Amino acid sequence: MTTTFWPTIADAVRNTVPTARAPLAWQPACLLMSRFGFGIETKTQADITHYGLDGWWKFQLAFSRGAGAGYAGHAGVAAQGPLLTQSPAQVRAWLAANGNEYGWEAMDQLTRVTLGLQAWSRGQVYETAVDFFANHLNVANHSDGVWTTRHTMDRDVIRKHALGSYENMLLASARNPAMLRYLSLASSTKSAINENHGRELLELHTVGIGNYTEADVQNSARILTGRSLDADFNYLYKPEKHWVGPIKVMGFSHPNDSAATGEAAGDAYLRYLARHPATAKRLAQKLCVHYVSDNPSPTLVAAVAKIYLQTGTQIAPMLLAILRSTEFWASRGAKVRRPAENLIATVRVLGVGPGTLSRSLQHLHWMSSSVGQVPLDWSPPNGYPDVASAWRSSGSLLNLWSYHRGLAQNWYDGFAPFDPTSLYLAVKPKTSGEAIHQLCVRVSGRRFPTAHVAALQTFLGEPASTPIAASRLRWYLHHLVPLILDAPQHALR
Template identity: 30%
Template sequence: MNNARQIKHLYSRAGFGIRFKELYGHENASVKKNVKELFKNAEADQHIAVITENIDLRPKANDPETKKKNQEDRNQQDKDLNTTWLKQMAVSDAQLRERMTLFWHNHFACNINNAYHQQQLNNIQRTYALGNFKTLLTAVSQSPAMLTFLNNQQNVKGHPNENFARELMELFTLGIGHYTEQDIKESARSFTGWHYDGKTSQYTFIPRIHDDGQKTFMGKTANFCGEDIIDIILSNKQTATFICTKLYRYLVNDTPDPVHVSQMADVFYQANYELKPLLEFVFLADWFYEDKNIGVIIKSPVQLLVSLTRQFYIDYHNPDVLLQFERTLGQVLFKPPNVAGWPGGRAWIDSSSLMYRIKIASTLLNAGVIDFTGKATPEDEAFLAATHRQQFNVIKRTQAVPDWSRFLQDIPLDMPRIQVAEFMLEPKLNQTVIDEVNQTPDIKSMVIQIASTPEYQLC
């Protein structure tokens, strides 16, 4: 396998793809050197600070006008937070950090009506995205967003709320089947007193509402607190296996390989849950670059939008269009469907979503038009005439401006068309794509067609 293909694959999984000029500046360097550079660039931790007010702290209002204004402000905060992060993913050099923040965003799925707390949680996930999993897990668990979402604010001595304790084990660490209902009850008692201050949005432990009695959890008995429960859960290697299985599906292949997952879990567990050694192991493993693992993962809607925006230097004069695309494709940032997050994989694609996905590239890059190749039929010509009339409306509505001159400048003048297509697609070219490439008169039309193929949906 040539070096360029390996590096392209690395950046499609550890980031949101690589541009032409970046690839041809990197292809002579070893994979090891590229992995090192990915981590070096990821040292930057650019916090999002677009939300400066916690609307929950406004004086309580009963009049309809004030309530309406508060809700409008909440909606605007949601939009600002969403589009700010999407754009940051598209332009940041810290690609690996943002890509892993997106992973943790889904792993620790959280949906609350408070953008201030959502931003705080997003920044926690970004800060520890490549750090220690125990530190990340504890910080997420003590965040106002998660304490609210999983009802631990209501978890008090004498009236334990089991919601957080259950999801901690089922979704965040061990997975179903590796704990008992009694373990849930006892750990819920241990997490009583975990609270946050509504005015400062900071975690605080409240001893008077903590159950300080004896608890028996996973065969151990003591006066456990929440931190003890997390320690016991992490001492069970099943936690490493569970996290590594999810990471394998995210970074390598939607069908986990038990041998490779076991190798990952060994590295993770022995490194005391440090994420950097685990990710380095994956990105440097020979099996990561096997043909069966290249171009086989369906891009999430956010990944598709970010990779298009990044590759074509798209500027959005109307950021709301990004939210419309997210809603249409089924992944709105900060609004997971439930506590388990988005299922991913083949769940991203059905007959209607695939049609929308294929149309998005032409909408953003060419006001909705995919040029026909070969001789157009009368029906094609009639469709095209109607489509061209609609172009102005599409431009006006989306206000998405790709920088074509910059994109085309990046492509070496002597690069054969087939090589351009190979660069743009992760899967190997099939005959249909090759025919399209050979029949399309100009490079811009060809690129739009390539971005409008089902193969472009894969990374």
């Protein structure tokens, strides 16, 4: 694929539209909402219309670095996670006071708040970046050993740096109590070195397989010893546990001649890895897979990696480079939503708001569990897979189809009532055929293929010319909407 980069997002759109193949005809705002957001939604579309494509990007960055930072993208959702603002010791004390010192309430709150922000936060670019880096630096939520600390990884590492510097994110991760326990760095000492974190740091967090040796893994583990926790699970560097001696990992070397300066030696190593060209290429590849296609072009990946190195590991400029590429804007249809993304996209496209937040977030939690993708809960350290071939499951699909109906037909308490006529576009349809066209465009951002439209018309059992006042849509609209959601078009990210 030939990839061209333009000075503005609007230029990239303008110069991509004429070359888009007919099956991939799309509305640019809808593609933007599906990739740099968790789905099509009227308020976001209004923001894009108001600010323009480039203005919307600037608004998103300003919002997520200001009023919407951390969990503030939706005040009501944030209020459902009071433990997320607490220290590990405070969380444990709260759990003990409420009858279960080893309970998982803090982790449950993190799941529910994450889902709520994906569904209803105005800072959608931020939430997609948070989701990406939570998987890139994965620490499994709802796992042993992190019941009082997992939220600190989300709060102090991922959300703090998601649109900032990856170098700073990596440094923060190597001091985070949840990461240190999850990958056993907290228990690694000069006399009993645990290689788990040192290996995953190279394999998953930075340069990737093929760029290091087993000797590099061993030295990677040695230079990070001493990073431990105090009795309250706060980070604490313990020099007496640090391995002392010369270190060489790939092109990095350090005398590492003092336990007292071992933490600084480890930081120097982390900075080296963060700024390594192999790390730039690997991060660029993963970001392009996430936001563009399962098989992005080498040209796009190289350009995004170059931006990463030129800007000193800044994340937002990498995303902007993707948005300014013709490859991104020609990629409609090239990504499939993961199960939980489909669920959240359904909430957003229907405009289903939270009624009673505690109940709606509980529903989203168990729904995501039943479709096989609770955010942050992937057990291995490599994060949820991000390609279509990993998500072929008939069970998840059937459950999603059930939730399409449940959300469209108001089965669940806790959500605001949904009126299916709210999905019609600004001009009310005059005929049954016009109604189907409007609903398909509203849900997917593009026309459905002729055969798909014909199948929906057959379901209604009436010709497309039927006046809306005489159409069976008066009774069947709440059944038709789920069928449109079940179509392949809604399954696309």
